[in-house]
Amino acid sequence: MFANYIKIAWKVLLRNPFYTFITLFGISLTLTVIMVLTSFIDHMIGSNYPEVNRSRSLYISFLARRDSVNTGMMRGPMTFQFLSDHVKTLKSAEKVSIFSFFSSSNAYAGSKKINLQIKYTDSEFWEIMKFDFLEGKPYSDAEIRGSQHVAVITHTLKQQYFQDKDEAAIGKTIEIEGIGYRVIGVVKGSPVTRIYTAADVYFPYTAPKSGYDQKGLNGRFVAVAMSADKQSLKAMNDEFQARISQIPPDVDGRKFTSLEVPSQTFTDIFLSTVSQMGPNGKTIFYAAVAFILLMILGLPAVNLVNVNVSRIFDRASEIAVRKAFGAPVNTLLWQFLVENIFITLIGSGIALLLTFGIISWVNASDWIAHLDLTVNLNVFLISMLVTLFFGLLSGVLPAYRMSRLKVTDALKA
């Protein structure tokens, strides 16, 4: 029975290739846009490689001080000293890592110039951020204490810097700004969009030029504190903020009256870039996003509904004729239903293929290094159901209502 419906639905679709095409085009376009978009959002704020512990981590990325009249403001990353005094010692944290934001430099391999991002980290960094080590291992506390010139590099840099791409890089020396570093580990790179982990070279924080011995409050380092689980985040946040409130804003003799060091989840950080635009900017941003989404999703929906509604008259006459002959209309309604589900499924299938195509193309392009977009199947299923809902609303519901009419009225319609 069901197979028969599908067979008929298939035939109906082939009989109206143009409308089938329009509908499929609309459905697959909309779903593709939704999925690619959510894939980007997931990429930006989800717990992805190597920041798999994002959901139970607090990011402490800046210290801001203001004076009483709000004219002077100082804001930026902190010194290693400050962070090891106030974050490293948190009791409620399972692990704390202190590391620098990346800084740029160059390396030269013969006549080739390589642009580099450098990051100075402690050893806990490698425990919180789960990098895949393709070769070797991270530096240990002993190596850090010994101020050894060692480095962890990404696979991409290894390929660029060393002549023999297949040979192990471990033990080889990479020269950056006149200093040779021994490679002790090779990792799969992190996308540049994950600014807390992305770099090409990772040095122990005791390496030259890291600036870890700087004094005072503002420096070049940030920290991530990881709690045992998501539920303990609040306690960790409270403990940290309680400590911060103990620090006098004018601790270093500067005339500041307020001091804040936010400890935020990654999502909060992501959203606060928006809120920095000011209340007006925020409104505009959300309005613009809402409008764009409405257009991207609304237009194809209106289109689908429009085409469906126009086709109802075809269906009305079909219903009327059937009724006039006394044939059961339910079969016909079932057929419309199956047809609608069927076309939504095909459209979704196309969308899935398209999304995979686009995502792997974007991943492969050099637009963003180490990009690792993935398809979120939950989003896919939800958007498919929404599409189906619109299809049924505009294609089957009117047909159902029409089937309840009297024959003569149906003929008139």
Next chain:
Amino acid sequence: MLRHFFKLIWNKKKANSLLMVEIWASFLVLFGVGSLIIYTIRNYIEPIGFEYENVWALTADQMNDTTEIVGKGQQAIARIRSYPEVLSVSNMSSNFPYSNSMMNNAYEYNKRKVQASTLITDENFGETLDIEMLEGKWFTAADSVGKYKPVVINHKMKEELFENESAVGKVISDKYKVTGVTGYFKEKGEFDKNKPILFEQVSGKFWNSVILMKVKPGTDAHFEAKLVKDVTSMLKDWTLEVDYLTDSRQNQHRITLVPVVIFLVVSLFLLVNVAFGLFGVLNLNIAKRKNEIGLRRALGATERNIALHFIAEMWVIATFSIVVGLLFAVQFPLLDVFGLPSGVYFLAILASIGIIYGIVTLCAWYPSAQASRINPATALHEE
């Protein structure tokens, strides 16, 4: 006749409402993308005003070093200048052309206030980047002795601050004296808007971290590696980074063009989707109105009249949608939320109107031609 179409569409507004919503939304999408593209193109066609080929930017950051920073930096500059491969060297603040860093300040002359990008540069900047001077000359070391700091401004800033007056010799914000006016200078390159720029002379008090150098064509990374090695040995514990302006330029282009291309592609698909939809709906509508077509033919309409009838109906529908869309679109120049010049919005509106009429005409063409070929005798007897 026109009145007839308006009446017909007005009386059928309920049946046509979905079409109108669709065209209205398409208009707004077009308007948005159009504004973005027109703004981008308008910026692009204005010259950047400097030469970026074979220019390198060496960023030398002193890090924890605190002793004799300026002196060490100057020695490094002198060393760089001595290489035969280097044609010209200039020291400047970190916001070199095409870089991601920016510095803004407010300046005032005669109660007129202007927000301008400030670049702190030395006297060789104009030469290193081949900047054209319209008025006066670039400041020299000799200019730094007076009470006022010597500055050079670009033409845009001169226009906004001095309008038609000559700028050379004038004092800005009681602090700066203009020694020259450049032609175009768009600091972030092709897609940057032509905005006011002020070049302030470097003072000997602070180290400005960028050394901009123009090298001979064909100079490669071998020389660069040697240069970095030499400079590193002079500036121990400093960090050094070399950027080619051509690379930074590519990066800036990517930042500008990627969103434009994404918006363009998505809205193109949306419009194709809408166009197919319109086409389908029109086809169905015309099939439903065969009787009316027959009737009109009987009452004296020619084939051409019928074809034009359906195209005209679509035009009227499009007109209603556009009028509503315009109410939304004009808010942008009126409220000025994104700070684009209103000319951009105006052009975008015109272009969107043109494209909308184009699309509906295209979509109505085939169904209308089909309609005009319907045999009136059979159409009249079809129930």
Next chain:
Amino acid sequence: MIRLQQVEKVYRTSTIETLALNNINIQIEKGEFVSVMGPSGCGKSTLLNLMGLLDEPSAGDITIDGTSVRNYSDKALARLRNQKLGFIFQSFHLINDLSVLDNVEIPLLYRSGSNAERRRLAKDALEKVGLSNRMNHFPTQLSGGQKQRVAIARAIVGRPEIILADEPTGNLDSVMGNEILDILQKLNQDGTTIVMVTHDESMAKRTHRLIRLFDGTQVL
């Protein structure tokens, strides 16, 4: 006025050929009121379509006012329909989305003239059929008889010399049907030539002359 000479009409589909009219010779004189009768499918409507220049004969010649229309362009035919002919249909064919007045105006849209002029002529025509109080109504608000009167107003608004009526009373009861025929008779007395297809003998009796068709052939 209208002359059909050895007119033949064949409908062809890919598989079958149907002879709808065979060797028809009819002459309609100015001022006549002619009815065409015959059983269903005898070719009455085809005949009216040919006279109304809505269709072309497969063979033979149609002459209007002494000129053959055989080689007329679409534009010239449309002009003739617009100026010389008026149509009335069994199912009225009013446009439901236009008011009565706008419906009546339609023929005038396809010729030159000002808006005000069109308005005036349409009002005059509605007055003649006794519906000037309904001109801002929509067709769906009218009874069948009123609808047909609107259709008549539309047929006469362009002052045509000939009115072609295709079963104008077919969808109406006898009271309304007689009313419609009264109007047609009045128009005829005022000088308009009328050709009416009907299968109501009583209606046919009220006309000057009767043409009978059977299986595409003229039998009377």
